[in-house]
Amino acid sequence: MSPHSRGVLIDVGGVLVRDYLPAASAAWGRRLGLSAAAFMAALYEGDESGVLIGRVSADAWWETVRERLRTGPDVIAELRRDLASRETWDEALVAGLRGLRARGVPTAVVSNTWPGLRTRMSQGGLLDVADHLVLSCEAGCAKPDRRIYEIALRLLGVEPADALFIDDTPANGAAARALGMDGHVHTGTAQTLARVEEFTARR
Structure with missing residues (x-):
């Protein structure tokens, strides 16, 4: 070369x-009774840098998201599939x-x-x-x-x-x-x- x-x-x-996140956050916010901004905050705010640089596994991060959203593992599994399908x-x-x-x-x-x-x-x-x-x-x-x-x-x-x-x-x-x-x-x-x-x- x-x-x-x-x-x-x-x-x-x-x-x-x-960028599919605005539509996804609006849809999931409505479903979970949150604003789109609150839904996005649950996904990305806080210590997300850990998962971005490989110090936290994706599964561990999604458990953090589940706790923030106060929902069950089945909903989180559906959310993960939905976000992937929007890519x-x-x-x-x-x-x-x-x-x-x-x-x-x-x-x-x-x-x-x-x-x-x-x-x-x-x-x-x-x-x-x-x-x-x-x-x-x-x-x-x-x-x-x-x-x-x-x-x-x-x-x-x-x-x-x-x-x-x-x-x-x-x-x-x-x-x-x-x-x-x-x-x-x-x-x-x-x-x-x-x-x-x-x-x-x-x-």
């Missing part, structure tokens, strides 16, 4: 996977990434995620979407920690100045730019694909 190769790093939630991948972005790989452009998925994403990607035939998957629950660190970006850059064999980082969270993009990467805040598929094409076409 040329030391001057341009690489693309891309997020999953809210980018490759469309819809952006076909155009997936095709775009596969196209980059076919052209020899190094690519990496860099995601803050609970355990299980790699398995779901495998089941969906999506492990080929990028050269490397850098998942916070496996890496032991999460965006915006610089270490997770450095892991991805090392795997890709590209310098920060030759890397484009795509995320829907501005703070994560700011952390990437602080390391010398180019950053793009995802707001829509067409804009992101155009940004990738513009970046990878540079010499």
Whole structure:
């Protein structure tokens, strides 16, 4: 691989996977007699960083969620299945990434995620979407920690100045730019694909 190769790093939630949480939180909040905000807080607030970096198992975290929601294990099992079923991948972005790989452009998925994403990607035939998957629950660190970006850059064999980082969270993009990467805040598929094409076409 040329030391001057341009690489693309891309997020999953809210980018490759469309944001399904607002609809899910509204639906489950109604079912459980909570506001959507209260439901989201039960899922993600507090010490969620432990499960994101692999220090807490997904099952243990869901037990915490069950206690917060004051519900039974059957409801939690249904909730987990429902959230997984709502995970819809952006076909155009997936095709775009596969196209980059076919052209020899190094690519990496860099995601803050609970355990299980790699398995779901495998089941969906999506492990080929990028050269490397850098998942916070496996890496032991999460965006915006610089270490997770450095892991991805090392795997890709590209310098920060030759890397484009795509995320829907501005703070994560700011952390990437602080390391010398180019950053793009995802707001829509067409804009992101155009940004990738513009970046990878540079010499």
